[in-house]
Amino acid sequence: MGLANDTFISQVEDLLNGRVVIPSIQRDFVWMRPDVRDLFDSLYRGYPVGALLLWKTSLAVPFKTAAVVQAAKSAHQPLYLLDGQQRLTSLAWVYRPESKADGRLIDLRFDVRTEEFVNPSAVQRKDPLLFPVSTLLQENTQFYQLLLKAGVPFDDSHFDTWTQRLQKVNSIRHHQIAVITYESDDYEEVAEVFARLNKGGRRLSKGDLVYSAIAARWSDGLDTMDAFHQELQDSNFALNREAVLRLMSLLAGTGAHHIKLIGADVDEAALKEAWHATERALRFAVDFLRGECSIPRSEILSSPNVAIVPALLLHHRDGKLHPGEAQLLRRWVYTAMGFSHYSLQVEGKLDAEARLIRARGGEGLFTELIRRASGTRSVDSPLHARDLEQKYSTHPFFRLLYIAALRGRARDWATNIAISDQPMHSGAKIEFHHVFPRARVQSAYAKEEWNSLANLAFVTGQTNKMISSKLPAEYTVGIAPERLAEQWIPDDPDLRSLDRFPDFLAARRRLLADVLNRMLGLPAQAGQSARPGHRRAACRRGGDRGGHHRAHSRRTERARAPHGTRRRGPRGL
Template sequence: MQYPPSFSEGPPLTPTLYRDTGYSLTHLVEDIKHGNIALPDIQRPFVWSSAKTRDLFDSLYRGYPVGTLMFWETGADVGTRQVGGGDSERVAKMLIVDGQQRLTSLYAVLTGQAVLTKTFQEKRIRIAFRPSDESFEVTDAAIEKDPEFIPDITALWNNGYRPTVRGFLARLAEARDGDLTEADEDALEDRIDRVYDLQNFRFQVIELNAAADEGQVAEIFVRINSEGVKLNQADFILTLMSVHWEKGRRQLEQFCRDAVDPGVQGPSPKNPFIDPSPDQLLRAGIGLAFRRGRLQHVYNILRGKDLETGDVSEERRDEQFDELRHAQDEVLDLTNWHEFLKCLTHAGFRSRRMITSENAVVFTYILWLIGKRDFGLDHKRLRGVIARWFFMSHTTGRYTSSPESQIEADLGRVAALDPGDADAFCGELDRIVRANFTRDYWEISLPNRLDTSSARSPVLFAYWASLNLLDAEALFSDLRIRELLDPNVTAPRSIERHHLFPKAFLGKEGVSGARRVNAIANMAFLDWPENATISADDPVVYWPAMTEAMEPERVKRQAYWHALPVGWEQLDYMTFLERRRSLIAEVVRDGFERLWEERSHSSPSTTLADMITIGESQTQEFKSTARWNVRAGQADKKMEHVIVKTVCGFLNAEGGNLLVGVEDDGNVIGLDLDMQTLGSKANRDGYELFLRQVLDANLSVHTAATVRIHFEEAEGRDVCIVSVAASGKPVFAKPHQGGGSPTEFWVRTGNATKQLHGDDMIDYQRDHWG
């Protein structure tokens, strides 16, 4: 029979990436034992509770569905060996993509193998079964003594089924004074037999073939995973290490285990700042080996794939793993690790209490390693430049938004330097530090960022770090702040952060609300006996009383450290907060200045040439024009909107600089194209007036206090520098079409400006402004 072409012909079907199959539990356990299926979770912290394992066995027993398993073929040839050897030198044929926790639970119970807790302690998962009511429980001391239970069902498979059943029935008969009939025994044994037969439970398995890439596997995983868990690139790379370089993965995990294991004696990764995870250390190794912050292509690089041709080569894979192996040796070297952590201490940070961004720690470690290995810097000089970098990156939140993009850009700048040129390395990092810590940052952005009550604010910890660097004392005390913050020192219980304007006093004055009462600018370190004395007193009352016996010079020093305005006790509360925020920012600046090697109080200034060299970043943007559309050859309101949204993004983030008259690649074209649209006002003053009018007409706040506009010359052409300070409250922009009130909320993330909506906007505002 002839069918019309529309029926007999059609597009070819998309090749199927998987096949459905089934495995018995016994088959799965044996394949895991023999290394045919990779189950690396046995050697990593087990995240399921014992109760979840109990529930899993209960579901199996009752015949309930327990989910599909998903495996992924490795594509390894028979006999393929791991890179560098390992505990099991053969490469596994299958990786477990979905179902690792279930299989870890089942494998551990059926074999009796211990798993690791989150604190890296080994423990057995012990599940008990009570045949009388067919219930499963997590074994405890009471169940151990209860003859109604088989206290550990592992015995059914490990100690022998018959001996285990006979022992249970004998104990039960004794406990019931022999009142156990043959019919009772048969019924109980039948139920125990059902538990024993769980080893034959058949799981539905989806096997993805080797042709599926990691992007497709991640998408399939997300679509079928009921818990909404997402796989990230680090998951894939760590899994790939389990297949091809198990020893390397175990080294990462052992380092992390030793960092938190209280039983480790002697040299260890323990430190006061961070409990490293394997994926964090993996990122450090990849950054050092391949100069990459984004992990998007690293998986394929380690597979030995040529990113241009798509060809996969075993030789290339071995070469890439060799690069990673050398880098990981540097990352896990305890001398390197602890020398780097000294940089954080050198920057005034004392403990994890002061760390809000572990990314800042890990990514700064990459730069430290590059400085040591590739630029030959000694520990002393490296300590100075890395301390400055960490202080800047942590305080400004450099690695908070789009962290992978930001570290990749930073690594790219370092990679462009001549290898071994230590001066160039230090100069580049310091140039970026200066570009972020501008005069506007110290005088406007930082005081605005201090307008919060958040107890986990990076700018608060920058203040604490500066107090450490300035060797400051607690208010009214001779105890140093650094002693209060040192995790190795037990500070007196009497020390705490105190409200300078006491809560009770503010309540009587009608000031309420946690954000205002607990504002950073209302808190200072104070010794408890003095705090008790102050109670709810008006500062006008307690300040003279507390300082009466103190030497005037000491009062002056403490007023400086604690950023107390002259006559602060007589100020109204809101004026006090505003003035103290500015003074705190000055103390932070003074503390940071101590980190420059020459110990001067005037760090080198940033030039326009420096800014152009640094390029676009979280805090810097280039725009060719602000009014003239180069492609259309005419003035265009769209160009003005681009300027408005960029400034809005800086205001809502950490501030930054917008350079107008500079193309994306750093080529300076000047302002002539824009100037020709201004007629008789085609000069610097007219251009500044034009920009100010555009911003004030399209933003929800006036910009006089937060935006500074000035001009500099580069290559004989004018460049307009719009210096934007962080805003103390959310700022909105009008849409491109204009009209109505400002409704768009823009934020600077990485080197892009992104609009946030709905819950994302609300969450950002809550986290950013407290």
């Protein structure tokens, strides 16, 4: 990495002459006129304005049309401006107004009386002592002539002071700025450098750089890929670029480490073929996840990478599965989600799974995929009630239980209408309801209990409001027993009183473990799996644990969850 100081005007000239270009991964120019004014004010006062980050590479990196007219293209490999586009473009617009690409000039004026930079109104433009900054920035400007033309004679008491102020504006040309030049042909490395140096702006991902590199070899590649991402988003199944590129790389035969897509041996034809296969595979996968797995939107997935194995498999099978395989693939999806299969070593796991899909078939393929997705657990080891202790709405099991409620057509406790993930009526949006309301239990029991997964159910917003802070012993009287059973509420009414809260949790954990075992294709838990003597929390006021848990910050009763669900308690779906 090289670090040098250069004048701002020299860097502006490099931009205008095509020696510095804007890579296609950069965001568009977004500054407003007040931002440009404030930049010049900072430069005039000698304030620091950051550094420029340039990327030097021998790779053919695509660049976008800049917001300035670049009159010439460099005969040599240009430098790519990764950080500083807003500042450099603003200076270019004022220094050479005709370079503004859209033709709408920026009229920035300097008030020599107050030393202020002004975006003038129509009336202010008639003020002769508001000098155009573009004029002041030019080389060999005759400042005394400007003052004389403005009606300020030599013998005016302000003449010398105002001349010095005009000269000070002109000296912005020579303002020194740090220029960092990073030389590398490694896209992944450059992405990491940029991400660390540019946290205040648009964070550049490795996926952005790979997309940019693809566009260098495929003229309409970015438009094609962006159009498909928009299609996914419109279908409520947006997937991040990293996951989509991993699938594309696997289909291109370069492995899940998508940086390999920019290898010299991957030409335009190969990229087009791999991308069209990616679109086809993902359409298969999204339909499978929605239809067979009852996953209504991508946010429910524990990781976007969960979509890759179904996409690969269905692509190789031309969208067809043998009898019984849909259930096995669904079991794999739930297993990968429930045990956070892609939390670590994503590329290595996907590479292994892609090899399995190519090499094996039949039930043996799914057995091995499920074994791998189970992690360190035995593939036939059931979940027990104790496995759900200290699990909250942030845990993947909660997502599976939400899917189970949708699959089971669970109905709202008040309306008796099946809950919907994306209802039209705002009052029907699903909220994560505390069965024992927090307001009634937080003073007597530990947060790890009242905020646990076993105390959460799915109801509509209007029902949640109706229940308010009532205890279940009170509000469940008017709810049909089958409604409660659909959400695995223990049928013993005695468990719904405040003093039986820990017993309610223990009983419901056993029921929830049964639900998860069925979803994951695991054996039923044997006998009573809750911990013997599961004691009531010693958290009543004056107890040994209550003070600690009451110290936890109280979150809002209702916080919006992504795309259509609401929750009470910690972060959820």
